Amino acid sequence: MTKELLKGNEAIAEAAVRAGVEAYFGYPITPQTELLEYMARRMPELKRAFLQAESEVAAINMVYGAAAAGARVMTSSSSPGVSLMMEGISYIVASEVPCVLVDVMRGGPGLGNIAPSQADYFQIVKGGGHGDYRLIVLAPATVQEAIDLTYQSFDIAERYRTMVVILADGNIGQMMEPAELPPMHAANGGHNGQRASWALTGAKGRPHNVITSIYLVPEVEEQFNQKLQAKFRKIAENEIRYAEYATEDAEWLVVGFGTSGRVAQTAVKQARAKGIKAGLLRPISLWPYPEKRLAELANNVRGILVVEMNAGQMLEDVRLAVSGRAPVKFYGRMGGTVPLPDEVLDEIIRLTKESNS
Amino acid sequence: MTTPIIPVMEQLEDIVYSRPAALAECSTHYCPGCTHGVAHRLVAEVIDELGIAERTIGVAPVGCAVFAYNYFKVDFAEAAHGRAPAMATGIKRVHPDNVVFTYQGDGDLASIGMAEITHTAARGENITVIFINNAIYGMTGGQMAPTTLPGQRTSSSPLGRDVEVMGMPLKMAEMLAGLPGAAYVARRSLHSAKEINRAKKAIRTAFEAQLAGMGFSMVELLSSCPTNWGLSAFDSLKWIEEHMIPYYPLGDYKVAEGIEALSKN
Numbered sequence: 001m002t003k004e005l006l007k008g009n010e011a012i013a014e015a016a017v018r019a020g021v022e023a024y025f026g027y028p029i030t031p032q033t034e035l036l037e038y039m040a041r042r043m044p045e046l047k048r049a050f051l052q053a054e055s056e057v058a059a060i061n062m063v064y065g066a067a068a069a070g071a072r073v074m075t076s077s078s079s080p081g082v083s084l085m086m087e088g089i090s091y092i093v094a095s096e097v098p099c100v101l102v103d104v105m106r107g108g109p110g111l112g113n114i115a116p117s118q119a120d121y122f123q124i125v126k127g128g129g130h131g132d133y134r135l136i137v138l139a140p141a142t143v144q145e146a147i148d149l150t151y152q153s154f155d156i157a158e159r160y161r162t163m164v165v166i167l168a169d170g171n172i173g174q175m176m177e178p179a180e181l182p183p184m185h186a187a188n189g190g191h192n193g194q195r196a197s198w199a200l201t202g203a204k205g206r207p208h209n210v211i212t213s214i215y216l217v218p219e220v221e222e223q224f225n226q227k228l229q230a231k232f233r234k235i236a237e238n239e240i241r242y243a244e245y246a247t248e249d250a251e252w253l254v255v256g257f258g259t260s261g262r263v264a265q266t267a268v269k270q271a272r273a274k275g276i277k278a279g280l281l282r283p284i285s286l287w288p289y290p291e292k293r294l295a296e297l298a299n300n301v302r303g304i305l306v307v308e309m310n311a312g313q314m315l316e317d318v319r320l321a322v323s324g325r326a327p328v329k330f331y332g333r334m335g336g337t338v339p340l341p342d343e344v345l346d347e348i349i350r351l352t353k354e355s356n357s
Numbered sequence: 358m359t360t361p362i363i364p365v366m367e368q369l370e371d372i373v374y375s376r377p378a379a380l381a382e383c384s385t386h387y388c389p390g391c392t393h394g395v396a397h398r399l400v401a402e403v404i405d406e407l408g409i410a411e412r413t414i415g416v417a418p419v420g421c422a423v424f425a426y427n428y429f430k431v432d433f434a435e436a437a438h439g440r441a442p443a444m445a446t447g448i449k450r451v452h453p454d455n456v457v458f459t460y461q462g463d464g465d466l467a468s469i470g471m472a473e474i475t476h477t478a479a480r481g482e483n484i485t486v487i488f489i490n491n492a493i494y495g496m497t498g499g500q501m502a503p504t505t506l507p508g509q510r511t512s513s514s515p516l517g518r519d520v521e522v523m524g525m526p527l528k529m530a531e532m533l534a535g536l537p538g539a540a541y542v543a544r545r546s547l548h549s550a551k552e553i554n555r556a557k558k559a560i561r562t563a564f565e566a567q568l569a570g571m572g573f574s575m576v577e578l579l580s581s582c583p584t585n586w587g588l589s590a591f592d593s594l595k596w597i598e599e600h601m602i603p604y605y606p607l608g609d610y611k612v613a614e615g616i617e618a619l620s621k622n
Contacts, residue, residue, distance in 0.1 A: 023451050049450040053443070054476035061440035061473070065447025068434045069414070073447070091437050200432040200448060202412035202455050210426045212417075212435035 003178040008143045009034035011179055012076070012102055012166065015150040017042055020185035021100075022071040023049035025062035029081040030114040031170035032104035036076065048187050056081040060088030060101075067097035068211040070199025072154050072187065076102035078170075079120050080111065083128075089163060090129030093228075094213035098157035102150070102166045104173035107336030115336025116170035116259060121313035124167050125286045132225055134232045136164045136239060137286040141262040143177040149284070151182045158196075160235055167286060169309065171259040171338060241284035242293060246272060250279025252351060253297055253326075255318050256307040257283050260339060264307045267344035278348055286314065291321035298325035303355040307344055308332045327355060377401035379410045381430050390583035390590025392547040393421060393489065397428050399557045400460070400487055403564050404431065413456040414448050416441040418470075420462035421495040439470025442477035445484045456567060458485040463504040464494045467527050471503075474533070481538030481572035485563045488529060490544075491580040492601060499585030503527045506604055511585070526604065530577045534610035540572035542611040546579040548597040552607070559609075565619040572613070579605055 006014075013035045016024075024039040036052065043050035049066070053059035059075050066073040077085060082103050092099060105120045107113040122128075125137050136156060140146035146168055153164040195201050200209055215221035245265050247253065252271070256264040261282035271278035281297055283290050298304060304326050306315045312330045319328050331347040333339045376382065379401040387393045404410050410431050417425040419438035426433030436444040441459035449457045466474050466488050477484065493511055494500040500513040504526045508517040518526075534542040541563050545556035556578055563574035579601045581593035588596055 023447070025447065051446070051450060054472055057440070058443040058446075058473055058476065061437060061443035062447035062450070064436075064440075065416070065434065065444035065449075066451045067447075068444070069448045069451050071451040073451070087437055088440070095435075200414045200434055201452065202414060203430065203432050204411040208426075208430050209432045210435070211433070212426065214423060214435060 003180050005176050006143055006179045006181075007034060007174070007176045008146055008168065009104065009173040010038045011143050011147050011181070012150045012168070013038035013042065014181055015147040016074055016100065016154075017046065018182050018184045019151045019154045020072050020187045021048070021074050021154065022187040023066045023073040024075065025051050025053050025059045025066070025073070026075050027053050027056045027059050027077065027081060029056075029078045031106055031116070031173045032076050032078045032102065035102060035104070035173070046187065056084035057088070060085040060092070063099050064088050064092050064095070064097065067092065067099040068095065068200050070195040070201060074100040074102065076104065078104045078106045079108050079117070082120065082123065086129040089135070090131050090133060091213050092163050093133040093135065094131065095211050096161040097211060098154070098161050098163070100150070100153045100157055100164050100166065102168065105167065105169045113336045114170065116309065116338055117334075117336050118169055118258060118260060118309040119311070119313070119334065120167070121286065121308070121310060124165050133228065134235070134287055136160070136162065136235060137167050138164065138241070139167045139258040139284060139286050140172055141258050141282060142179075143172065143175065144179040145284070146172055147179055147181060156239065160231060162231070167258070169259050170336070236288040239285055240288050240290050242290040243282040243284060245280040245282070247279035247281065247297055249277055250297070250300070251277040251302050252348060253279050253281060253301040253304045254307060254344070254348065255281045255283070255294065255304060255314070257286060257314060260307045260309050263339050263341055264344050266341040267348060270341060270345045271348045276348060276352055283314070289317050289321065291317070294318065294321040295323065295325065298322040301326050303351045304328045305347055305351050306330045307339060307347070309338060310334060329354075377405045379404040379430050381428050383427060385428075386424060387421065388584040390581060390593055391421070392580040395547050395553060396487060396489060396578050396580065397425065399553070399560050400458070401429060402557060403561045406561065407564055407568065409456045409564070409568070412454065413458070414452070416445045416448070416457070416459040418459070418461040418465035419496075420465045422460050422462060422489065423496065425460050439465050439468070440473055441465065442470065442473040442482070442484070442486065446477055446480075446482050449482060449484050453483070456485075456564065458487060458564070460487045461489070462495065463488070463490045463492065463502045467503040467529050474529075475536070478533045478536045478573045478575070479538045481540070483567055483570055483572055485567045486573075486575040487560065488575055488577040489580045490529070490577050490605065491582040492526070493582050493585045495582050495585055506600060528605060530575070530610045533575060538573050539575070539611045540613040541566045541574040541616050543609045544577040544579070544605060544607050546597055546602060546607055548579065548581070548594040562616065562619060566616055569615070569619055571615060577605075
């Protein structure tokens with residue numbers, strides 16, 4: 001295999017195609033539109049379903065339908081569009097049908113702008129839709145990682161019958177990097193080519209299947225919620241992902257995800273060059289969150305710096321995991337601005353000085 | 358020994374009326390006098406007659422028919438409010454050989470789901486829509502619907518629908534018939550035996566249009582809601598005839614080329 005120069009949005013789309021995605025429904029919104037455009041060309045070429053929906057509301061409900069029908073299906077959008085999908089996301093998780101959403105975050109709130117942002121961590125990781133639910137959230141920091149996570153995301157979604165979100169930002173979506181694409185899988189509906197037994201395919205030779213999310217009796221709804229929570233606990237046990245850099249002897253820990261994690265890694269290298277023993281923890285699964293590993297690292301460091309492209313959202317999860325084991329400081333840029341390595345380096349230096357004083 | 362008063366079915370020589378195979382044997386949650394049951398039965402009879410139960414997938418709405426899946430012995434999904442046509446689109450696009458239909462009320466289809474139904478019809482999505490128009494929100498307890506008649510009293514229009522404030526009720530069959538993607542759009546009523554028979558023929562035509570791959574089909578059914586209208590079951594049927602039909606005329610609003618040939622077979 002050789003590396004090709006690939007644009008993030010298009011690389012994600014091709015990774016999904018190679019994972020055997022059978023249907024794509026979406027709506028144009030910057031900075032993810034190239035993903036939709038790529039699918040518009042690629043899916044019909046392979047005789048798979050592509051449809052530009054009339055809205056993100058319709059797109060997510062088309063995904064809901066195709067997922068209920070047992071197909072490998074995905075959509076993609078960006079922040080304001082994902083807000084419109086929240087209703088459908090809640091229904092999809094409650095109906096236990098698998099699918100994948102790619103959210104290429106942009107500056108907000110409101111119409112905001114089309115520049116890279118991480119301001120939807122709360123929306124995706126903590127909720128956004130109604131009810132007690134969780135999404136499996138995977139945050140890539142490179143085009144290669146976006147490819148790899150997208151490729152795996154369908155299997156993960158089907159394993160747990162739930163939604164996986166690839167939480168990228170405009171930077172990952174728009175930049176071009178050399179990356180390697182995985183081998184092509186046939187679009188066979190996952191599940192080793194067999195439609196899932198619960199899928200809506202027509203009640204031929206079996207009792208009729210129903211995909212629903214309504215349980216009118218509170219005790220029955222509670223039982224269903226308990227079943228969901230048990231599933232979430234299983235996911236939390238099995239699906240934690242993170243990357244580390246120079247943490248072995250680190251005295252100062254930087255925590256960042258996606259693009260800000262990548263910027264932070266450069267800053268950590270620069271700090272090391274200045275003799276500061278810095279290290280990086282880059283959570284890849286934002287839910288489930290690598291809280292145990294973070295707590296272990298927190299026991300051995302003198303201070304922690306959280307870097308995000310928002311006003312401090314993952315910061316809350318860091319504080320919960322660290323639980324007072326080390327002081328936690330925050331550096332964030334907002335509104336579609338991306339921190340430079342030098343800015344993060346300055347913050348690392350400030351952290352060492354403050355903690356020494 | 359006593360003689361049974363009610364003869365068992367096997368002993369009857371000429372059964373003229375029995376439960377369609379596509380309908381489940383269970384008690385109904387619909388109110389007495391409500392015509393949802395009639396509409397369900399008609400759809401089930403058509404599914405039986407066309408022999409499509411094993412490949413039909415229904416999509417239920419939010420509203421009184423939210424539990425439609427309990428009554429039909431075919432695969433079913435329960436959609437979010439108004440989104441049944443989008444969900445049906447997703448199903449149909451991945452299973453084009455299945456027969457896909459939505460069953461929606463007037464709040465679901467004509468209010469919150471206006472964008473989804475309109476674009477589904479505009480795309481000529483090859484699905485069938487059964488649209489129940491009873492001029493009121495049933496499940497939430499009798500609020501004004503987009504189809505509530507001028508002056509009609511509901512719990513959210515207690516002085517009667519003021520068209521100066523709310524505009525005139527929406528005529529969905531007429532609206533959707535204007536879209537090129539619509540192959541068959543008709544309005545029927547469930548207020549009399551004669552009209553019920555006509556409704557069934559229209560439902561059959563709508564499903565046949567889908568089987569022939571002709572595009573979007575919808576049958577709007579004028580239905581009763583005795584509970585929320587505050588009328589007896591009998592007076593409700595009279596109310597459909599006297600008040601609803603003058604505003605919502607029955608008829609075929611879109612019959613694409615080739616549809617008439619279908620129904621003659």
